[in-house]
Amino acid sequence: MSPSNFFGRAWDRARGKSEVEVICKNVFDDLADKNTKLLDVNSLHIATLMVYNSINKQLVGPHKDPPCLKVVTDKMEEYRGKKGIPYEEFQELILRWVEKDLRLVLANKAAVAILGAPLLAVSAKNAGRKVPRIRDAVEKVPTPLLAAVVSVGLMLLQNGRAGRR
Numbered sequence: 001m002s003p004s005n006f007f008g009r010a011w012d013r014a015r016g017k018s019e020v021e022v023i024c025k026n027v028f029d030d031l032a033d034k035n036t037k038l039l040d041v042n043s044l045h046i047a048t049l050m051v052y053n054s055i056n057k058q059l060v061g062p063h064k065d066p067p068c069l070k071v072v073t074d075k076m077e078e079y080r081g082k083k084g085i086p087y088e089e090f091q092e093l094i095l096r097w098v099e100k101d102l103r104l105v106l107a108n109k110a111a112v113a114i115l116g117a118p119l120l121a122v123s124a125k126n127a128g129r130k131v132p133r134i135r136d137a138v139e140k141v142p143t144p145l146l147a148a149v150v151s152v153g154l155m156l157l158q159n160g161r162a163g164r165r
Helices: 003-015 017-031 041-058 069-079 087-129 135-140 143-161
Strands: none
Touching: 017 041, 017 087, 041 069, 041 087, 087 135, 087 143
């Protein structure tokens, strides 16, 4: 795996894009015709609402509003001539609509990690000082380094809770 691919995937995961992709797949599988593997054009609005409902349950931050009915209806009109919507197009459409919300997800995760990490780091260091066998090691670890490690841990924990329905 190339470094650019690795960092691209890590960036998408931090923003919540991978969670949205999993949500899209689950909703598409629930609503798509099992034989044709296409989503009925008339089901697009329901599918969009289901995706946004799952996003609001799983991703950190303020409530994300789905696109207005007019936007969805206009998109449905574009698909009228086709037999249905394939998964790739459905996912692209949802990711386009949710793009601005993904920026907020990353900002909220970072804010939680940055604001909570120093408090947790100081608390952990104080608790470590009370344990006789590790007191000397705890004193040698700089608090800013511990805060950085805790903030990374908080970011990973926030990512870990997504993906559950």
